[in-house]
Amino acid sequence: MALTGFSDDDDSERTLFRRPNSLMPVTDPGDELMHVLIMQPTGSAPPIRLAPGSMTVGRTEGADLILPGSHVSRRHCQIDLVGVEVIAGGEVLVTDLGSTNGTFVDGTRVAGTVALSPGARLSIGGHHMLYERRARRELDEADALERELRRANQHVLAILPLPIREGPVRAEWYYVPCTGLGGDAFGYRDLGDGYHVGYLIDVTGQGVGAAMHSVAVANVLRQEGLLGVDFRDPAAVMTRLNDNFPMRLHDGLTFNAWYWVYHRSSRRLSYCAAGTHPSWLSDRAAAMLVPLSSDDPAVGSVQEHRYVARRAFVPPGASLYIFSDGAFEIEDRSGARWTIDDLVTVIRDVPVDGVTEAQRVYNAVRDAARPGPLEDDFSLIVLTFP
Numbered sequence: 001m002a003l004t005g006f007s008d009d010d011d012s013e014r015t016l017f018r019r020p021n022s023l024m025p026v027t028d029p030g031d032e033l034m035h036v037l038i039m040q041p042t043g044s045a046p047p048i049r050l051a052p053g054s055m056t057v058g059r060t061e062g063a064d065l066i067l068p069g070s071h072v073s074r075r076h077c078q079i080d081l082v083g084v085e086v087i088a089g090g091e092v093l094v095t096d097l098g099s100t101n102g103t104f105v106d107g108t109r110v111a112g113t114v115a116l117s118p119g120a121r122l123s124i125g126g127h128h129m130l131y132e133r134r135a136r137r138e139l140d141e142a143d144a145l146e147r148e149l150r151r152a153n154q155h156v157l158a159i160l161p162l163p164i165r166e167g168p169v170r171a172e173w174y175y176v177p178c179t180g181l182g183g184d185a186f187g188y189r190d191l192g193d194g195y196h197v198g199y200l201i202d203v204t205g206q207g208v209g210a211a212m213h214s215v216a217v218a219n220v221l222r223q224e225g226l227l228g229v230d231f232r233d234p235a236a237v238m239t240r241l242n243d244n245f246p247m248r249l250h251d252g253l254t255f256n257a258w259y260w261v262y263h264r265s266s267r268r269l270s271y272c273a274a275g276t277h278p279s280w281l282s283d284r285a286a287a288m289l290v291p292l293s294s295d296d297p298a299v300g301s302v303q304e305h306r307y308v309a310r311r312a313f314v315p316p317g318a319s320l321y322i323f324s325d326g327a328f329e330i331e332d333r334s335g336a337r338w339t340i341d342d343l344v345t346v347i348r349d350v351p352v353d354g355v356t357e358a359q360r361v362y363n364a365v366r367d368a369a370r371p372g373p374l375e376d377d378f379s380l381i382v383l384t385f386p
Contacts, residue, residue, distance in 0.1 A: 032136040035081055035092055040121075040128040041372030047139060048129070050081045050092060057124060072125035073099040077110070092116040092131060101125055153177050155215050159222065161187050168264045169196045169385060174358035176378040183210030183255065184324045184377040185218040194264040195232050200381060202276065202324040203255040204298070213253045217245060217299075221259075234259045234272040238299060238307035242274075247300040254300040258322050262314065267385070269312045269320070274299050277340050279322040280347055283315045289348060292320075319357065320383040321347055326376030327361075330369040338368070357382045 039045040048065065055064040057079065059072040067076070076099040083090045095113040096103040103110040104123040116122065116131045123129075156177065164171040171188055183203025191197050199221050203210040224231055226240045237259055247254050256276035262269050273279070275298025278291035296307050314320075328343035346364045351357055358380050365378065 034134050034136050034139055035090065036132055036134050036139065037079075037122065037129040038132060040130055041370075047134070047142070049139065050079065052081050052090070055079045055081075056097070059125075067124060067127045069125050069127070071101045072127070073097070073101070075099075076124055077103040094122065099125075153211065156185060156211055159185065159187065159215060159218050161189070164188075169262060169383060171198075171381060171383050172356045172358045173381045174356075174362045174378065175380075176362065176374065178206070178326065178374055178376050178378075183214040183253075184326065184379040185214040186322075186379060186381055187218060187222055188381070188383075189222075191231060191261075196262045196264070197231055197260065198322075198381070198383075199257060199259045200322050200324065200379060201255045201257045201299075202326075202377075202379070203253055205253065206376070209251060210253065213250060214255065217241065217255060217257075220244070232261050232270075233309065234261055234270050235307045235309040238272040238274050238296070239305070242299045242302070242305055242307070245300045246303060250300065254298040256298050256325075260320075260322075262383075262385070267314045267316075269314050270309045271312070272296060272307050272309055274307065275301065277325060279320060280344060281312060281314065281318055281320050282347065283318040285317055286315065288315075289344070314385045316386065318385050320381075320385075321361075322381045322383070324377060324379040326374060326378045327365060327380050329376060330365065330374060332368045333370050335370075342368075 035050040037048040037050065039048070055078065056075060057063055057065045057067060057077050058075045059067060059069065060074045063075065075097045077097050078095045080093040080095070081090055082093060093113050093115050094103060094105060094110055096110045105114050105116065106121050107123075118131065118133050120131045121128060122131060160173070160175060161171070163173065173186065175184070177184075183205065184201070186198070186200040188196065188198025199218075201214055201217055203214045203217075220226060220241070221237075226237065226244070229236050229240050231237060238257065241257070245255075254275070257274040258271065258276055258279055260269060260271040269292075271279075271292060273292070273294045274296045278293035281290045281292055282288070290312070292310065292312055294308065294310055297305060323343070328338050328340050330338045332338060343365070346361055349364070352360045355363070361380055362378060366374075
């Protein structure tokens, strides 16, 4: 049984429902009942649509559904969709093929063949799937949204900057979009005359609208699209952005932002923090970790607000950690919710040889979080000032 997208112009892929006596008319194809396996946690992979017939599951080429991992046998189990001609929509049967580690349905090892009930949990070598019946229209709409999210994410990735490995300001970052696609974007550049500027923005909400709003704001900053504004002045930049992106003209969207300007000769950092948590300045030589924040509102949320820049001195060798709230708003494996203090504890930990600092922090968050995708975009920039 091959996986199928159930094309609208391929009648052989349709499951049409009639009463056994064929007196009932065919139902709307959009309401057609589909059998799907949903990888757990939900959102970690697209639903697997089952077509009439047999599908083998294993870890090697030749299986219809390939699942990685040493606990999956080469030919682990077989899944059959049978009886699709009846109005109930058919039945899904699971047969173990003599796998080493077993096939489990709702925690019980399969011996022979077992029929799945809607909501049953199928476990194969550490992979967990939920069996459900869904209307074809619902699945098609979910597929269309997934395609939109992928396109939107490509726009976000296209504007992210390259790391800076050498020079008076060095930059590295780690970005992992969530399955729903949030509204994070960031960038930095040399402005000339000894100034280095950058930003991280986080649009409220998730989805294509939030992502495209973040790209629009980021492009304004990348292209210096605020006429008459000195980009060396964080307060002027934030104030003009607030004037140009009011929530009433942008479907109620606002965004948190952290914008910085670093002057190399004076080692002065000017910044505006709009509606967001602190960034953290770390001087490991002095065992210092200082929060840099302000109480200005999110951009677009308060009309005619005038932002105020703050300043800090940057010691030689210090690093600045700038991140979105997706970096710490997680649920850990015990079910507890993290706060920013938990992430700061990770930042305090010592660097790891052979791993960038941004990668180290992400790895620690990922290890602490419950399995599955993170709830929001993970965005982290680490600037180092030799």
